[in-house]
Amino acid sequence: MKKIFYGMMAVLIGSAMINTLQAQSAYRKKTTPATKDTTVNNNGRGVVQQPAVTPITTTNKLASGNVTYRYDTTNPGGFDAKPEVSLRNNYAVDRSQVRDRKPLEYENLRDDDNVWSEFLWREIDAREKMNQSFLYPGKDDNGDRRFFSILLNSIKNDSVTAFAPDNDRFTTPMTTEQVMNLTVGDNDTVEVPDPVTGSVEKVITKKPKFSPDSVYTFRIKEQLIFDKEASRLFTRIIGIAPIAKQVIGGKSVPRILFWVYYPDLRKTLAKEDVYNPKNFSSRMTWEELFESRFFSSYIIKSSANNPNDQYLNAMIKDPLFRLLEGENIKTRIFNYEQDLWAY
Secondary structure (H helix, E strand, C coil): CHHHHHHHHHHHHHHHHHHHHHHHHHHHHHHCCCCCCEEECCCCCEEECCCCCCCCCCCCCCCCCCCCCCCCCCCCCHHHCCCCCCCCCCCCCCCHHHHHCCCCCCCCCCHHHEEEEEEEEEEEECCCHHHHHHHCCCEECCEECCHHHHHHHHHHHCCCCEECCCCCCCCCEECHHHHHHCCCCEEEEEEEECCCCCCEEEEEEEECCCCHHHCCEEEEEEEEEEECCCCEEEEEEEEEEEEEEEEECCEEEEEECCEEEHHHHHHHHCCCECCCCCCHHHCCEHHHHHHCCCCCCEEEEECCCCCCCCCHHHHCCCHHHHHHHHHHHHHHHHHHHHHCCCC
């Protein structure tokens, strides 16, 4: 019986070894080219010709396959300069899926369910500590990471329409050339409105070349809506406008460069990461930053109790009192929302 048992074991082991050898042979035939391109050297020996290696250049796609050339405002060439694209993957992980991110769709708000609404205009000062990500000068294959550069890239590369700065209702579109000409130094006619009377005076001034860090203020137009169906207060950003400081008659005057319709901009912001000083792998997108209200701002205008449609600086001269009035508006809105509930 032992002999029969050992004989059967030997047969099984031999069969398994034959199957393994056959599988290895099939794998070699599959992975080895059928023919070899050989050349003859001076000794007459056949040498296998190595396949040609295509060098990676700035005109070829990188390993990620989704690289788009953007502006780099830190280059000496100015706002039209192209960034220096990395010829290898600059990260230890594959981040090619970043360019495929899309923002979540907004919840539908019916006009019949809108029981209360108010428009607010805010300004973001990037010099504040909480807003320093707006001026982060780091660079990658998409150029530098300043928010103003991201706005320019969205207009130039992502077909986002810029609108004239004189109206925040998005009535007059601007061409890409008009937007890029804003960054070129030349004589220009600037309309300077009087904050008290509202009259507009045209002043011819020298428009200096922009520095990337000179645009550190961003104006936001938003609408607050209380939806009775969802029983909550929604805040929807309508538009964003960069503001540059320009010297006119020896005085520094803020100048709105252009307006961008925020819903059109969300697709671009969903693909752009915000600098995180604590953890580079835990960065949010710019779209998440705005939707989560992760920025500091102050109110400069409200549609409530404003029959003359004026900004706070036209009604209140003292800057400190203007800030306090903006905080009063925030408190009023907060109290309105809380008073709708009974505890």
